Amino acid sequence: MTDSSTPTLEIRDFSLVFDTFDGTYHAIDKVNLTLRPGEAMGLVGETGCGKSVLTRAAFGLVPTPPARITSGSVTLEGRELLGLSDRALRGVRGKDVAMIFQDPMTYLNPVFRIGTQLVDAIRAQSGGKASKAEARALALEMLDKVHLPNPERQFRSYPHELSGGMRQRVLIAMALAAKPKLLIADEPTTALDVTIQAQILDLMAELVEDMGLTMIMISHDLGVVAQVCSRVAVMYAGKIVEDAPIRQIFDAPSHPYTQGLLAALPHPFKPVDKLASIPGSLPDLLNPPEGCRFAARCAKAHAACAAPVDFRTVGPGHEVACTLYDLAETKELAHEH
């Protein structure tokens, strides 16, 4: 049923608003994302840009109300997910789409043993088909796979008896037990010490390769994304502004926001007096601008930025939503492909 041409995940024209006391908050606006099998994509942007909301809402993890999906479609291997019942979505979550989150300290239940939580998750992922013994065997196998020392013992531990890095390994084991079609890693290393971060990233890179995982990795850190992903989508204020292979982002960042993000990375060998930053702040999403949402902070903004901006192709697999690039050029490039 699925061939290589069917994307694992395709998000089309996805918009989401929050109905708040102050008005309608336009959190995500007409987002498009395509993920092919085996692809590891980074989704970067600053806190509050909507990257977590996007990936959670697509799989029914954002409470509605207050959230409301106003347009779009989300297909997983060709199957439409929006409009599915809670029960059907529950069958998708865990089994087909797995998630790991930012803070391993708070994502494990403090009053249940690690083993109980793993077995529960694995049985839920199997739709209740796996027996307790099967789930237990798989849980121990997964703990071994994520290189958790002494799995038998950790199986009987409570979360507070494990370090942050160990807990993240447990959560990764839990997420990957069902061999999901898609893994969403939501800032999986942000809350960890730098040395542990490196270990977890190594582990994830290893698992992506071994298991042929298709993955979206959410991060605000381009450096972290570069270690695991082959492609990056940059998000700003609820919109994707640039989508490119990872090398392209570093070699030829095209959107002024992406350029600003890269300029803000401190250089390891060049001491600076003051770190670069992007002036201004996020637009008011209760009344978002019709055109480019970054225009108000952009040094290169001009009259055309006030109208809605389409994507232009500026290189192989490299798209950007910015009026600085010529739409005609896009057509030529597209023709060459």
Place this chain on the structure above:
Amino acid sequence: MLRLILKRLGLMIVMLLGLAVITFTIANVAPGDPARLAAGPDASQEMVEQVRAERGFDKPVPVRFFIYLGQLARGDLGTSVYTGREVARDIAQFLPATLELVLFSITIAVVFGIPLGVLAAVWQNKAGDHGIRLLAVSGAALPMFWLGLMLQWYLALELDLFPLGGRLGVFDDVPPKITGMITIDALLDGDPGTAFTALWHMVLPALALSLPALAAIIRVNRAEMLEVLGRDYVTNARAQGIGPFRIIAAYALKNAILPTLAMIGLRFGWMLGGTVLVEGVFDFPGVGLYAAKAAVSSDFEPIMAVTLILGAAFMVTNLLIDLAYALLDPRVRNQI
């Protein structure tokens, strides 16, 4: 664990001593002459003085306190100056009735309070939630004795569904005394009919006694559930595809129930105190009614005994609650 229990039991003795000092002082600064009370209203002044010397009422208060403590240490709770009966025997007679009533009441409060709190949280801001919250607010606002009177008036007098008061009907046989709790004694005696009659007699007083506790448990459990349902580990459980029943009844409730447990312990103490009011309304022969009668006649030793015993019951309950905490929360278990 054993160390914790021993430590807490040791602390309990200290706390009971403190309770004894306070109660003893209050009882002795209260107006009234215990010697006159013991000798009776018709006794001559000489007879009153004779009683005073016999029973040691002429000694200074601190001395009398230590004499009383010595008496307690020997397990002697004293004698009522009013009825001349041994207080220990009275307590043995009345305490089981009160314990039976309070245990029944706290069971009602917990069995209904926790699920209602959970449902209110799950149905947040929907009709069911509003209904449950109305019950919770009423329970907190209505005084126990007034509620008791209204229940008596409507359910016992108007509708004739329940007896007005007492532990059993006039013509019911009391089962042989084993625990003193009629429901249990009747069941042990193989007489479920009498057990049911006794339970039926407890329904109205237990409702009056349990409503404030029920209200408190609902409110705390609802608030805790709302908080816990928003926690990250619940999001993770949902992301794993775990079903809503398991998430609510296990993942969330086991966390939310911890503060609720503390509330249950506190409310158990309030209930013990509440028996003084409710047993009076329902003419239920327990220690509450006994203490109320003793207080009216300034009968000092029964008041002391009831205070100390209810105090001890409160402390034991809270120790049990703390142990339950450790049972449910591994983080607490590691600390002890």
